[in-house]
Amino acid sequence: MEMAQKTKIKWAIEEDENSKYYHGILNKRRNQLAIRGILVEGIWIEDPLSVKGEFFSHFANHFDKPPSYRLHVDMDFPNKLTIEQQSDLETNITREEIKKAVFGLWG
Template identity: 50%
Template sequence: MYHYWFEIDGFEEMISKAWCECPIVEVNPMLYLIYKMKFLKKCIREWNGKRQSNKCKKKAFKKDLNDLKIVIDKGNATDDILYKRIEIIKDIQEAKKVNNLEAAQKAKIKWAIEGDENTKFYHEILNKKRNQLGIHGVLKDGMWIDNPVVVKNEFLEHFSTRFQQPRRIRPVSNIDFPCTISELKKNELEGDISYQEIKR
């Protein structure tokens, strides 16, 4: 049983009718439920068989639509022909919708059954991305280097230089500034922060 069947017109009515009109007579509740479920399963199979036979009508719908198109192109269209054309288009769209729902659910079932076997597809995508984003070489002093070890060392040296620790000895300015803070304020700024100050 597929979940998309609930989207098809007539399915829920068929289930309700089959459940209410079940001819099973059994005193034992468990056996009654089992026989009733079997009867319901039989009704669903018959309904699905008729539905599958109706799927073959899609080609007939398309043929009828083409015939109506020829009549309309000749300028011989009537209200009945236009109404029939709308009904056929509606039937074709409904058939496409059911086919799409069926394909989507079958794909989910296949995924659930195969499980991790489907990860091969994603591994192929990841490997392709990795190859596209990978750096296969660098240009150093006008020479192209593609040795992986040398390329790795070049990157290490480049980023080590860029992100190395700043120099501990900082430049000192001897310029006199006219506006300076007092020695007390200087000591407060350079001193450690007390717990009471943090709480404030």
């Protein structure tokens, strides 16, 4: 534990030689991905709160409710689960059943 503390102190004093390089790469990438503004109805908006609000309202409108023109399938499907199959899906599975299923694959 003492050695770990000494290593941390040494690193804090000397720092990692590559940290400046890697921080430079991360900051460059962050700047490249940053959204500086957005064009809304022909007006360029740069205020961060306004940009955030526009993104929020766009996605809120997009995902608010399903569109009315969505396809609706109103028919009976020929392949249905029987009552027994439906009840089998809802029963609890024991550890023994899991072991049998898993180890049965190699046996």
